[in-house]
Amino acid sequence: MSQLNAVSDAYKTLLDMVEKVEPRIAAATRQELTDQRASLKLIASENYASLPVLATMGTWLSDKYAEGTVGHRFYAGCQNVDTVESVAAEHARELFGAEYAYVQPHSGIDANVTAYWSILAHHVESPALEEFGARTVNDLSEADWETLRKRFGEQRLMGMSLDAGGHLTHGFRPNISGKMFHQRAYGTDPETQLLDYDVVAQQVREFKPLVLVAGYSAYPRRVNFAKMREIADEVGAVLMVDMAHFAGLVAGKVFTGDEDPVPHAHVVTTTTHKSLRGPRGGMILATKDYAADIDRGCPLVLGGPLSHVMAAKAVALAEARTEEFRTYAANVAANAKALAEGLLRRGVRLVTGGTDNHIVLMDVRDFGLTGRQAEAALLESGIVTNRNSVPNDPNGAWYTTGVRLGTPALTSRGFTTSDMDAVAEMIAGVLKSTKPTTTSKGEPSKAKYDLSDEARQHSLDEAERLLGQRPLYPGFDI
Template identity: 70%
Template structure:
């Protein structure tokens, strides 16, 4: 019986790779095997389709294409123009955006493009007008000093890290924290929810140039209409980083006040995570910022990756199909079922549940740090990541939380009953893990004690659960 086309494609590719460096081919095979037998619950990970994966391995990788469609710094970019135009078209249609820029290599790159576009619009353009200059390089030093005195500091207001915000929203270890004077808004200490009145109060006091919404570990919806009203009230540009929940926007699970595209001046996203595409980034905006955004390369980006833009086009085309909306809905249904299963077993969840694709477990209820819980679960075949919780006593390294998400397991086809079974496995591991001690007998935030026999048992149960939902079932590498 002839092999199916997907098996032939991947097997042939690995054969070619192995002919040059067999250890790389072996590592690729091992990664597929690991992913097939592990419960992948990292909220920012997913499984791209074979078509998306294959779109990245081709001759488009060999082409330099700095600039943008029709305005390249290299000749011979007609095919790259086609690829980029298709990816941008799918993005505009999928999200209802006026303009899409699909070149960013990552979510951080997308945010950098957005930040510089905002600064160019808010700082450079007024300076040019004042100086009657045609280009920013024509500005004198006096022009810049005068402008800075008028505008004040370049300030950013975004969600705090422990409340679920992201490092790229103005925090010092990231370049965004060096570009902006940053202040954070948090969540209500009782409910864990965004307090919009407090956000408005912080905005009035801080007067930011940019108000950022979006998160990496906040398990609820955000009302973007209210956030835009707050931004408008202080004359701020409203930016939304929807990297985590872009698939829920694409699938029309988040609509109206909870869809950021109609409300934000500029929206950034990754193309993986819940959107289920290749690793990369994207910027959406209105016509007023389009020219500045399109300067992303060479402003802050290196040459575009045409092969990845091709994969973005494929994934975005997939997301425009009717079945993607069903997939997005099942992501949320599964996350809520997983949260309910954990709550029934006594777990403590930040905000008490979820409205989106992720659940944040406060593992101090199990007497553990996030680092201990993360490793104990990994030993048991359950892949998660540690994450800070609001007002985290253990800080950002050890943390007190575990962040879990359902995009990947939903892609595999797991449903509500399977989420309850997953909750049972998680609870079993965490409830049977105890904190360890250091060499001097003091409590450790990293060491832990878990019976290897129990870890092995849970790992086998996880594998048995996944056996009903094979990953890439049409890909046989034997």
């Protein structure tokens, strides 16, 4: 406890320093900790980083430019950043069994865009340079350059549709990924809402993409990545897996064999927060064939790496290599299953009828609600979630018909399967007590609702009881 007291005192001192410069920032920082401690965080993409990870981000490593790669920087004096990046990449390779790791991306989207352009460079640019007798694109004639640019723009990508559980960076047209490629999406079975690999294979044969993207942000089931690799190989596609959501379950050996994407994919991207419980950032794992292309992430896509965040990634990845983290990952999956079963017992409809990862996706139409109404009602009842599309969503991507739940954050606080049953009771109670209202024109509103004061207060009281038993950063006080 004496060490924790020292850490608390250090944070107090730091915030006191901030307060003297800009008190509003210090106040907002303190309030954020208060708010996070006082709510049931069920957002599947959020977690709580450890105090060592948080402390690592607040250092003078932030002050150093380090464009380039280890041992090959465009700035002098990067020897300590080289150490930081090397250690982070070493932990990533060892943790996931990858041939190559790139820890510079600032976010998951940065990781995906870097991966896409690296794949294009590997499969389109390099062959073209050899064909044109050039060493780099700077050696191309204007005519050859125009030919190469056209080839870049002719490539195809296929990923999971947004309403089936895919991510906007998997070819969603308003996103850069949908503008870089000719894109087409695969979905899930209309009845089971599960991936049908035979259907996916047929769609891939017809479209013949250069890149087949697997992975998800709102699909509550595991994926057979060995099967996805077979599908990609049949048409000569690159299999890229976005494991941003479930990287912690891969690191913690909950997903193994065919469900572990690293042995099967050419390229794997991820965030380092979410279920991996590190700092906000991105990362790329790949076979050694793609290493040289991905190493050109700067200047291809990225600017200078965030050295302080790479350091925090190294600390988080070191934490993820422990037996304690494996226990945590197993508990994340067990808690999600308990939450799903508790909701099903109380009559809540779930997409795919359950879960076997960390995500539970509710379909709230049986309550007469949109996802936006349900999300807001739960929020004012002490439960933080996010609305999400469901397959063939009648309300579109803004109002939605679903609410996504995830268990990584509450599991970090020590919540158990019995706690999750109590959370399911709270969620079902709030939804049953929420009624949609009408607009000024007398039409059903997709945003406004009425929630009984009694149900709201009961949920807030129960949330306070559960959170009091499972404190966030126990013994830490600022």
